[in-house]
Amino acid sequence: MFSPLRTVVVVSVAAVALLAVGAVLGRREKVIPAPPAAAAPARADRLAASISRAQDRLRKLPRDHETWAVLGLAYVERARVTGDPSLYPKAEGALRRSLQVRPTGNPVVLVGLGALANARHEFAAARKYATAALRENPYDADAYGVLADAQTQLGAAAAATAAIQRMLDLRPGLAAYARAAYDLEQRGRLTEAAGLMRRALDAAVDPADIAFCRSQLGDLALSTGDLEGAATEYAAGIAADPSYQPLLRGRARVAAAAGRIDAAIADAATVAARTPTPDTLLAYAELLRLGGRAAEADRQLTLADAAHRIFVANGGTDDLTGAQLALARGDADAAVTLARSEWLRRPFAEVADMLGRALHAAGRDAEALPYARHATRMGPRNAAYAYHLATVLLTVGDRPGALVALRQVRDLNPHFSPTEGPVAARALAALEARR
Template sequence: MKTSAKARLAAGVLALAAALTAGAALIPGDRTPPVAGAPLQLVETPVSAVSLTGAIQALTTRLRRLPGDHQAWAQLGSAYVQQARLSADPSFYPKAEQALARSAALSPGNFAALTGQAALAAGRHDFTEAVRLAKLSQAANPYGQGAQAVLADAYTQLGRYGEATRAIDRLMELRPGVASFTRASYDAELRGDRTAARRMLEHALDDAVSPADVAYCRHYLGELALHSGDLPGATEQYRLALQAAPDFAPALAGTARAAALDGRLDEAAGRYAAVVGRLPLAQYVIEYGEVLSAAGKDPAEQWALLRAQRELMKAAGVGDDLTWAEFEADHGSAARAVDHAEAEYARNPNVVAADALAWALHRDGRDRQALPYARKATATGWRNALLHHHRAEIERSLGLSAESKKSAARARDADPAFSPDLPALARFS
């Protein structure tokens, strides 16, 4: 019986590892631009940190015995990408790079390694490279779900929304489920169709099996409610997420967000302290700092943590000018914000990067240059209060009073609870 139990456990761990490769970038968490920073999932069913650690240990043991197993190397590399995202520790990215390179060297052109490399490129915010690698993986295996997931996410980040929609449609054909429905939800959200976005999330929830899946879907239903101004509805969804998975940090961050927007700043600060202690993602750190500032407290410690995170990300090959464009525009140097925003938009000309560049130029006193980017940021129909608020402020500065009033009205309509004093809380996580 003992031997049988051990065999079943080993088989289960290796099955999880295989799923990491098969789904290598089925990333339900990547609904948003990278600055938003939700932990990205590499499999159809999000795995816990414990199970992922077990998979990595099992694969490492296997590779000591069978160093020529290219599939195990691909699985290990994909697991390291997942670990980096779940833990907010970018030091796993170089490990992933080495493991995936070993798989590719042992079996050139194998789709599992290519998909893992595409996911790694996306994790490092190199979305052009992610597309290239995902297409190679797609050519090697036209039925690979992971490649379609990477393509959907990378095209979104590159502002190539039509291509992103087609990749999502293909992903839905291959495997309708949490990963495909949540991507379809964000795609609808970007077009301003909140009804379809909510319906897709409800489909995802219906398909959710594991507690992590349920928490994930509930969390994004909460985000959709929060950014519609429905704070009670959002809080209830976050509660249900935490009921399903008490350690799900994004939902705890959601409760902090809702408390802050409801004016309960001390409660929000306490919740953010717990979130950042578990998962020090840039967005959470910035939100915490803004809440501390609003409560009359010094956020310097959080800004120091943010800068330390930047150095870790740079050392691991992660490019993230977007975070710094937004941070500098709201809390630092407008000139530096422009530099970061221009660099980000040049690489990834999506609507969020356009907004960041518009706002940075506005803060630097360059409103005429800012206006075209503000218009691009609001061109898809996305009902995002922050984007419309930024456009309203730019138009007001240019003396375009009628246009400014319309943009301000769109911001209020999108989110009646929006607070311009807490801009990071308006960014989707």
């Protein structure tokens, strides 16, 4: 049968655009990736210089709509690189000024507004802006990238795949490859996803691009429980570009899975210090708690909550992270409310999983079960989703169903979590001993 991503295997990797717009900030775990165009510190410095030049030009030419749009995009990108959502209002101000100067015939600013909306997790708005940009310029690859990111998060898988394919047709490069690989991964086609990233790596020359590809390959290896393969990819990526934070985070996860908790904590601390976002702080807190350092873990949860409030204060919407923070505090009812709010906004696999977990924690397993099943259907090769389904099935008394789910966890990735993985293994052993 024809695959909508069939043409991926024949296109070549082109140069990555300076601004890989459409990145999603503040999400936990896997993101739709935006490839780096340079090492993080150098990238931030270059963006700062670009912002300064745009500001200088606008002081002389305040009605230059293109420079206002470029400035807004630069702010969005700098927020992505630094993890600083306080740049979002500046980005919006610049982009709105561009739109004010040129209300029509200005597709670049629509792409910028879409990228900003994605960054703030306003995915329906991002889809609207990307669609409007494509009405003005149907050959804009960046607009298709913004559209693909939004459709993915809104649970419109087929529409996301179509947008990614169009992006590949128009400008086959690392940004398109990364989205295509993520799309395949979401559908459980991990071997094909790794194949795409391997092709991108073969064509990569810039150290930052190599680091990005290695990070994606490491994540894919880790998702199948291949600790050695993941460690090899992360080490090669760090050798190419030590500043790329996802590599350190991946290395921390490998170390934790291998029982080297102190090494995992050290890497997680570095990542959280450099990019203190809710997800990095929560990951650090989990490892600290695993290492018996509960007071320090609680401090990181407090910081994660503050980072989340900063994100929201700057126009972001993220009840998914809010639900996770509530669960970490032991407030299951608040987690249910927040997760349900997010589910109504976007029926995505990660949100279904979170809502199922929250309902389970609240003792409402009959309600949790449909969401846990939905997450496993939408993410068919995700060991965490399978484990969370197993916990609900055990609680409602479906031991045969739980056994199937726990065996799936073992087969997919027994190292999916340093805390839940061992619990899953013990539960599976207990059920098999009863047979």
